[in-house]
Amino acid sequence: MQRIRIGLNGFLGLILTTLLCVSTSGCWAGGGVPPELLKVWQAYRQAVAAGDSDQVAALSRFPIASNDFGGVIPSPAVLRARFKKIFRPEIVACFADAELRQETGFPGYLVVCEDALAFGFEQHNGKYRFSYIDNANAE
Structure with missing residues (x-):
């Protein structure tokens, strides 16, 4: 039987890599954010920042289930009508980070802004899409 030797530098590198994977969403092996969702999130975030309601609707x-902003958002037309109310400058700023x-x-x-407002993404028919807004402070 042969003994496997890992030097101190190799061991420390392994520990650091493990910590980075646990503390960020950069290492996806069943525990992080799926790469497909990261692509959708990036496009969604850019569309919100640009004020592009058509692109947000496409994503x-x-x-869209919602307990705020007038309730359920049944169609792209309703999303466009409520867009500025939902995606206020504070939310756009939150999405940046x-x-x-x-x-x-x-x-x-989900992404949480203002400590109570969750924007959720679920997988449907193999694609991740924006699907709900949950405001813990909504009445």
């Missing part, structure tokens, strides 16, 4: 699954994450009690992956 959405309707009806926000990270997707999974949260107990919420389907799929």
Whole structure:
């Protein structure tokens, strides 16, 4: 039987890589954000920043469940009508640095802004799409 030797530098490198994978979404091996969703999130974030309601609609699954902003968003036309109310400058700023994450009690992956406003993405028919807004402060 041969003993495997890893030098101190190799061991430290392994520990650092593991910590980076755990603390970021950069290493996807079943525990991070799927690469397909990261692509959708990047396109969605850019569309919101540009004020492109048509592109946001294209990256959405309707009806979009919502307990705020007038309730359920049944169609792209309704999303376009509510776009400026939903995607205020504070939300656009939040999206610039926000990270997707999974949260107990919420389907799929989400981004949380203002400590209470969740924008959710779920997989439907093999594609990730924006599918819900949950405001914990909504009445």
